[in-house]
Amino acid sequence: MYQQTIGAQIDFHGVGVHRGLPVSLSLLPADADTGIVFHLCDANGITHEIPAVSTSGAAMDLSTIIGDLNGAHVATIEHLMAALYAMEIDNVIVAIDGTETPIMDGCSAAFVEAIEEAGIRELRARRRYIRVLKPVRVELPNGAFAEYRPHSGTRFEVEIDFPTPVIGRQAYAIELSPAGFRQELARARTFGFMKDVERLWASGYALGSSLDNSVVIGEDGRIINPDGLRYKDEFVRHKMLDAVGDQALAGERILGCYRSYRGGHKLNALTLQALLSDRRAYEIVEAPARRREPLRHSPLVAVAAYGPQTL
Structure with a gap:
């Protein structure tokens, strides 16, 4: 708290x-x-x-x-x-x-x-939270979407869909906690396709990428890394890791469920912007002071004087 x-x-x-x-x-x-x-x-x-x-x-x-x-x-x-x-x-x-x-x-x-x-x-000092009060959704022309929904904790639900057999359609969900992140998400690496390398290099990107820090999918659709994958669904887990990092820019911890389909950094940012731009969609709550007796009511109380950073 x-x-x-x-x-x-x-x-x-x-x-x-x-x-x-x-x-x-x-x-x-x-x-x-x-x-x-x-x-x-x-x-x-x-x-x-x-x-x-x-x-x-x-x-x-x-x-x-x-x-x-x-x-x-x-x-x-x-x-x-x-x-x-x-x-x-x-x-x-x-x-x-x-x-x-x-x-x-x-x-x-x-x-x-x-x-x-x-x-x-x-x-x-007591921790403050952004509590989601109503659904907020962003959709892109390519069929990708992301949304925030009310939820008692901090939850992520991420689904990806790539037209390559080694990835395909993968989904993962987690109630975020230090132990859960350490065990389920922290070791999931960034990934990319060998066919995109020359284009990225020409644009000044991926210059520090290597098999030591990226999962690389070859022209034949196979994993190039000698040690293979750390998780069988490492790709969706890394996308969720990215979503956790992008949500951290809210400035306070979010109580709610973040769900995305075919998402990425841009969609994560746009959805967070949509949430924080609608003052009816959230409230700021604060953890109360520690008590000697167990809490019998909600461990959060609303405070009206504080608002988060907004885009």
């Missing part, structure tokens, strides 16, 4: 999956009500503070990007954000020296393991 931060500084080093450039990133403990804030040090030594909220974000197809009005930006933040959100970290400073977070091995596992090793510290 209380906000949390990490117990100690955590350092990561790697390359960005799209630009292929080396990058160092540090997670620093932060005070209550700080939120997740990126501190980007640019080539001139100027530090840009970029909150990881939807107002700072852009709806992109290949990754999630946040930036400020001066043009400073950080890309591919979704795997880190998913780990922070799922591990219930509310406040942290993300110090980074490049414009893309390190891809690590293509998932959230390294971030989750490091957070658990550093420990989690409870802060003396």
Whole structure:
């Protein structure tokens, strides 16, 4: 019921999956009500503070990007954000020296393991939530759709459909929790098709992609990675991991069910925008102070004075 931060500084080093450039990133403990804030040090030594909220974000197809009005930006933040959100970290400073977070091995596992090793510290401030009150749905011309529905917890239902036998139609659902994310989603890697590589390279993307950080599907429709898949349905699990990271840009934890079909970063962002743009679709609730006696009523109470960041 209380906000949390990490117990100690955590350092990561790697390359960005799209630009292929080396990058160092540090997670620093932060005070209550700080939120997740990126501190980007640019080539001139100027530090840009970029909150990881939807107002700072852009709806992109290949990754999630946040930036400020001066043009400073950080890309591919979704795997880190998913780990922070799922591990219930509310406040942290993300110090980074490049414009893309390190891809690590293509998932959230390294971030989750490091957070658990550093420990989690409870802060003396109650956590706030965005509670979904009515369905909000976004549909795209290609048949893809996503929606938020009222739900007592934080639930994700994701379905994908690719015209290749190795993927096909896959669906997965989970009630989000730290243990569930660690066991079911954190190790699911990003994926792509060999046939798209030259086009992506020509556009300046996937320059840091390799078999060490991506599942690659060859021209013959088979998995190229020597070790194969980590889960038989790793593809849909990774799409759900991305959805968790994209939802983290709400600025507060969401109580509701997020469901998507053939979704991606852009659809995730558009649906979150639709929810936060409709003040009748949600309310802000706050966890009450801890009591000695067990709670007999709802553990959440509405507060009217606070609203989330909106797109």
